[in-house]
Amino acid sequence: MQDCIFCKIVNKEIPAEVVYENDAVLVFKDIRPAAPVHLLLIPKKHIPTFFNLEEEDAHLLGEIHLAAVRVARGSGLEKGFRLVSNCNEDAGQLVFHIHYHLMAGRKLHWPPG
Ligand code: 5GP
Numbered sequence: 001m002q003d004c005i006f007c008k009i010v011n012k013e014i015p016a017e018v019v020y021e022n023d024a025v026l027v028f029k030d031i032r033p034a035a036p037v038h039l040l041l042i043p044k045k046h047i048p049t050f051f052n053l054e055e056e057d058a059h060l061l062g063e064i065h066l067a068a069v070r071v072a073r074g075s076g077l078e079k080g081f082r083l084v085s086n087c088n089e090d091a092g093q094l095v096f097h098i099h100y101h102l103m104a105g106r107k108l109h110w111p112p113g
């Protein structure tokens with residue numbers, strides 16, 4: 001999608017620190033980290049929010065979880081990590097291309113605000 005910042009990252013039109021990539025998903029560092037490890041995991045397909053998910057997209061969510069575990073293992077995060085996604089404005093979604101935040105490297109508070 002033309003005006004989507006995450007699609008531009010997928011298409012290498014703007015730079016990002018990519019830590020993992022396959023045909024379906026991209027994992028890169030958040031530009032404003034809120035934890036020592038703060039990654040964003042996205043499907044390469046442009047899907048604005050969970051409300052826009054179609055049956056055919058179901059596998060993408062599994063791919064994202066598998067990528068999260070792969071990256072967590074590779075980064076020595078066996079002590080734990082948080083995978084969280086904000087859907088729509090009340091949850092604080094700012095970029096309307098589905099993404100999960102993977103946060104780790106410190107004790108994370110619960111519940112988030
Ligand atoms: P949201 O609030 O939509 O759940 O999270 C969007 C996240 O994307 C924020 O944590 C923000 O720092 C990150 N972000 C926004 N623009 C960019 C960008 O151009 N590059 C990278 N790497 N992260 C971005």
Ligand code: ZN
Nearest residue numbers: 004007046097
């Ligand atoms: Zn997009």
